[in-house]
Amino acid sequence: MLLRAQPRPPVGAFSFLILVLAAIVIAACGGSAPGRTSAQSGPAAAPAQTAASASGVTRDTAVAEGVDPAEDATSGPSATSPGAGPVRRIVSLAPNITEILFALGFGDRVVGVTEFCNYPPEALRLPKVGGFVNPNAEVILALHPDLVVATPNVGNRAFVERLIAVGARVVVVQARDVAEIDPAIKAIANAAGDPRAGRALVARLRADLDRERGRVASLPRTRTLFCIQVEPLVVAGRGSYPGDLIELAGGENIVPASAGQYPNFSLEAVVAAAPDSIVQSLMDTREGATGGDRLMAFWGRLGSIPAVKGKRVFAVPGDVVLRPGPRVAQGVAALIALLHPEAAPEAPATSVPK
């Protein structure tokens, strides 16, 4: 909270601070002497740094755009892969990173993904390096990656440090909300040695987002609850990724900002806030079509909620609305189709997954 609330200092001063901190942390850790991490600086350094420190990940693995290998604070061989030459073998440690890699056109260079990387479909056929929280270092190293892309995650800091210690080149990018997607994409593109692909993808995503936003710009906001799960009720607060999507799709999140990003929320407070729409992401595709029925079974008893009375309780596939990545505009479009069907271009883009 504290870190997020801080006003951001001017970029130049900030990136210098990162470099200094990176040097200190690396020196203090000692272990990462062979670490070919990149701590780069540039215009987008601020968000990436904030993210990294807020999540407790050391700054030696914080990466942002604006690559200049010469600026690398760690040690000589870095930013571009060891032994120079282009990056040919990439391992992704998160589903949204896999999506970014494919969207950048690096799909044919991805040699390993997590068990949860199910998009694009090509990713399903790639070797699995383990789960999201518990990837397997031996499997990763056996794939001989010249780049591993990770994201800060509960409990994976030690894991990433270990990978670095044994000589893997790791970049850590953080994309937790819509604003962090662009810097994450650029950082990955830079690390793979193709900054132009990053700029092109970012420009495309911005255009897509602007188009979606334009559809609902003049419409009244729909009071919306985005729920991650019921029993216990966990909802998306402001500043979370789904929270951002709700706002972009012409919704107004009924969860107060003080509640944090993913609070265990009071049902009473939901009844009192009287949302016009309730959206629930289905994380587990195995729930299939019954997901929607179970939703109504849960909410049905609270008929005073306008969303329940008007049957505007929707299930959406979690992939599209929970993963900060290149499908952000699709996520917004999916929500617009639900919150503002009058503004959606054609048939709803989402339905309960098969």
Next chain:
Amino acid sequence: MKRFTLPRLIGVTAILGAVLVVVVVLAMGIGATQVPVLQTLFGSSGGSPEEALRAREILLGLRLPRILLAALVGGALACSGATFQAVLRNPLADPYILGVSGGAALGAIATAAFGLDRAPGGWALRPLAAFAGSASTIFLIFLLARLRGRASNYPMLLTGVVVNAFFSALILFIITVADYTRFQQVFFWLVGNIEPPPWPTLAALAVALAGGFAVLYLLAGRMNLMSLGEEEARALGVDVNRVKRTAILVASFVTAAAVSWSGLVGFVGLMVPHAVRLIWGPDHRILLPACALGGAAFLVAADTGARTIMAPIEMPVGIITAAIGAPFFLFLFQREKGGRYFD
């Protein structure tokens, strides 16, 4: 020792019943939202029909069932704690510490994680699996402790702690292999959490617990004799093994019924019986009803804290009971140091 008389039973029940009513009324009055309680429940509220409906839903659809569930679970855990303490002759016996709750949780989580509870008729499966888990746990603990000679206190508690740890490992294993998306749900479950239940659930639970309580109360006199010592009880004509078996089975059933709806709420079965004993003495004919009412009042109060302290954010009630209960456990431990319980 304070003697049992009918007026004393009525007096104690009346006092604790009044406490429970006061706690429930206060709990109805506070929540994450401001609701005009009296106008909503009795007569017309000044607001629009929508507001009135909303207030009714909050009070009668969410707050009241949740309060009643907390009351049932609290009463059940306190009674089963008192029973375990009597028949195992161990003041630190408690369904949570003995691992009985853990066994119930393992059964319930296993059915939920593999989606069995969503099959037709599956709603009955979860409590049944919980019961299977809790009953087999207590018998396992009993057997293992017996292997060391007699079922004495230290081995039995330690066995419970170890069995509990083993069940936690199994539960975490199930989450890992079965369904990571349920992690938060299972986490709340492991800590102990009360959700507003549907009315049929409440009714079924109330019937099951009333039955369990009736059986335990019939055994109350024999539990009194057994807490003197098994030899003494046997000499007085008590079929010790049979009473023990019945009491343990029923207490496990009661625990499982509670745990299958609330998860692992800890320490209620430890604190409440001891507090009641301190005030009104150890006669089970008074202790059991007092535990039912006192446990109910305690858990309703704790759950009211869980849903209001950080409102509109909620936390699992088990955090509160553990925060109060763990120091209480240490207090008992200190108090009994060198006493007969830690042989």
